[in-house]
Amino acid sequence: MRIERIELRKIHLPYVAPFETSGWRELGRVPVIVRMEADGIVAWGESPVGTDPFYSEECTETVWLIQKEYLAPMLMETELERPEDVTPVLAKVRGNHFAKSGLEFAAWDLFSQRAGRSLADMLGGVRDRVPVGVSVGIQKDIDALLQTVSDYLDAGYRRVKLKIKPGWDIEPTRAVREAWPDLKLQVDANSIYHLEDAEHLAKLDPFDLLLIEQPLAHNDIFDHAKLKRRINTPLCLDESIVSPEYARWAIEMEACDIINIKPGRVGGLTDSRRIHDLAQAAGMPVWHGGMLETGIGRAFNVALASLPNFVLPGDISANARYYARDIVLNPFTLNREDSTLTVPTAPGNGAQVDEDFLDQVTFERWEIRA
Ligand code: OSB
Ligand code: MG
Numbered sequence: 001m002r003i004e005r006i007e008l009r010k011i012h013l014p015y016v017a018p019f020e021t022s023g024w025r026e027l028g029r030v031p032v033i034v035r036m037e038a039d040g041i042v043a044w045g046e047s048p049v050g051t052d053p054f055y056s057e058e059c060t061e062t063v064w065l066i067q068k069e070y071l072a073p074m075l076m077e078t079e080l081e082r083p084e085d086v087t088p089v090l091a092k093v094r095g096n097h098f099a100k101s102g103l104e105f106a107a108w109d110l111f112s113q114r115a116g117r118s119l120a121d122m123l124g125g126v127r128d129r130v131p132v133g134v135s136v137g138i139q140k141d142i143d144a145l146l147q148t149v150s151d152y153l154d155a156g157y158r159r160v161k162l163k164i165k166p167g168w169d170i171e172p173t174r175a176v177r178e179a180w181p182d183l184k185l186q187v188d189a190n191s192i193y194h195l196e197d198a199e200h201l202a203k204l205d206p207f208d209l210l211l212i213e214q215p216l217a218h219n220d221i222f223d224h225a226k227l228k229r230r231i232n233t234p235l236c237l238d239e240s241i242v243s244p245e246y247a248r249w250a251i252e253m254e255a256c257d258i259i260n261i262k263p264g265r266v267g268g269l270t271d272s273r274r275i276h277d278l279a280q281a282a283g284m285p286v287w288h289g290g291m292l293e294t295g296i297g298r299a300f301n302v303a304l305a306s307l308p309n310f311v312l313p314g315d316i317s318a319n320a321r322y323y324a325r326d327i328v329l330n331p332f333t334l335n336r337e338d339s340t341l342t343v344p345t346a347p348g349n350g351a352q353v354d355e356d357f358l359d360q361v362t363f364e365r366w367e368i369r370a
Contacts, residue, residue, distance in 0.1 A: 001080050001114075002370060006072045006103070007035040010060060010364040013294060013323055020137040022165030022192035024054040029292055032063050032099075033327070033358065036106040041113050044353055045106030046300075048264040048291035049098035055190070055291075056218070056239065056265065058098045064366075066099040072368050075103060083108040083122070087270045097242060097267035104268030105300045105349075113348035118303070120343045123273060125306030129340035131313040133159030133184065134321060135290060138168050142175045149176055155321075156336030159184035159313040161213070165192050170203045177207045184313065188213035191239055195223045198230040210312060211236040211258055221246065225255035236260055238289055243267070244274040251282045258312070260289040263304055264297070272304055280309035288314030295319050295328030299349035302332065306343045316341065327358045 014028035034045035047067070053059040070093050078089050086107045090100045112119045134157045139145040149160055162172060164187045173187060186209050193201060193215045201215055211234040216223050218239035228235045234257040241247050241259055243266055250256050259279050263272040279286045288305040291297070293316075301316045318341065319331035329352040332341045344350025 001038050003036055003038045003076055003080070004370045005037040005367060006076065007365065007367040008064065008067055008072070009033045009035070009358070009362045010064060011294075011327070011358065011361045012363060013327070013361055015292070015322055016320070016324055018137070019292065021163045021188075022138070022190045024052065026051065029294070030060045031294060031297070032060065032067065032102055033294070033296060034102040034106045036103070036110055038110055039114060041110055043106045043110035043113060043348065044296050044351060045102040045104070045109065046294055046297035047098045047102030048293045048297045050291075056098065058096060062096070063099040063102070066093065066096045067103065068366055071099055071103055075107075076368055076370060080107065083111045084270050087268055090267070098264045100267040101264040104270065105263070105297070108269050108300070109349045116347045118343075118345050118347060119300065119349045120303040120306045123269060123303055123307060125303060125343060126308045127306040128343050129335060129338065130288075130302055130305040130310070130316070130343060131159070131338070131340050132316050132334070133157055133161060133313040133339070134317045135161045135188070135315045136163065138163050138165065142172060145172050146175060146179055149180070153180070153183075156334045156339055157317065158339035159186070159210070161186045161188055161315060163187075164189050173204060173207050173209070184210055186210040186213065188238070189215040191216065191218040195227055198227055201227070201233075202231045205232040209233045213260060214238040214240065221250050221253055221255045224250075225253045228255060228257070234258055238262070239265075241266070241275065244271055244278060247275040248278055251279065251284055258284060259286045261286050261304070261310075262289040262291055263300060264291050265289075269300065269304055273307065276307050276309050285309060285311040287312035288316055290315030290317070292322050294323070295326040295331055296349070296351050296353065298332060299344060299351040302341050302343055303349060313339065325357060327354050327361065328352055329354045
């Protein structure tokens with residue numbers, strides 16, 4: 001199949017509440033939305049990149065540049081037989097995984113629609129509902145944190161992740177643990193600590209956490225392997241796992257107990273599934289991270305999370321946790337009885353794009369035609 005047209009859009013979507021991590025604070029998202037046309041089919045993708053290069057080296061402007069100048073023209077020149085063909089074609093461009101991911105997602109939507117199958121089915125999903133939790137940003141004080149967590153529990157979420165940083169780590173975690181002794185609780189440091197902080201991080205050991213996510217540098221595996229031997233909380237890597245190779249290295253080096261998979265970070269669904277499969281073969285569980293995706297990106301997340309080795313609840317909350325109005329007509333809602341989202345069964349990714357609203361939030365467009 002030949003792609004006939006690719007359209008890129010920069011959009012701006014404000015959050016319902018600011019989101020703060022150890023390294024940055026955001027008020028909304030500026031992702032790049034991809035529209036792909038071939039064989040009379042319209043498919044969609046999203047590069048769920050940060051506005052600024054604070055989580056990864058990429059940001060909205062680098063995604064835009066790399067897609068326009070390299071990735072979209074390369075894809076237009078290629079005869080595609082299967083969605084798995086996209087990753088090797090784009091591999092000529094080094095890195096730039098978020099840029100690649102939006103195009104790769106759209107190709108998966110395209111092929112799934114053409115096959116009349118749901119994306120989850122195409123990927124090998126085995127669940128019709130996926131367990132989800134919520135990622136809670138750094139709050140102004142402990143009272144605000146307890147209130148925020150309490151609100152999410154009232155909404156039906158049954159797993160909570162706290163963002164931590166030096167000065168906002170042991171005490172907030174203790175406070176939430178004391179308030180909810182049985183809550184599934186985990187923390188995420190977004191690369192703010194150093195190996196010298198090992199003793200400090202071991203103070204989280206008594207809180208019975210599911211995991212601690214990416215305590216050390218965004219590009220480190222080596223020191224994480226050392227840290228893992230000095231703390232009891234299971235260690236999870238996020239930022240460091242940028243490809244199947246990095247996942248294999250981390251597993252062989254025993255640098256983590258669990259891997260967070262974000263398809264944007266690894267360049268798409270094909271390599272996400274490879275990481276899933278090689279972790280599974282090594283007996284290591286994975287879980288699905290989030291990049292505060294819009295309803296388009298979220299549909300890909302939910303389908304991927306239906307694979308068998310995604311064993312812990314994902315950071316893929318219902319659309320309303322992020323956006324007052326999303327760019328889809330069929331947002332995901334939380335199944336309160338089991339803190340899950342329902343995996344779409346319609347052909348393709350299942351997202352029904354709200355093109356009128358998408359036009360309203362678009363502030364730049366570009367297109368390429370065959
Ligand atoms: O580290 O998991 C992270 C959001 C943006 C960048 C990095 C991270 C996050 C989250 C949010 O934790 C998860 C979500 O989408 O709800
Ligand atoms: Mg993380």
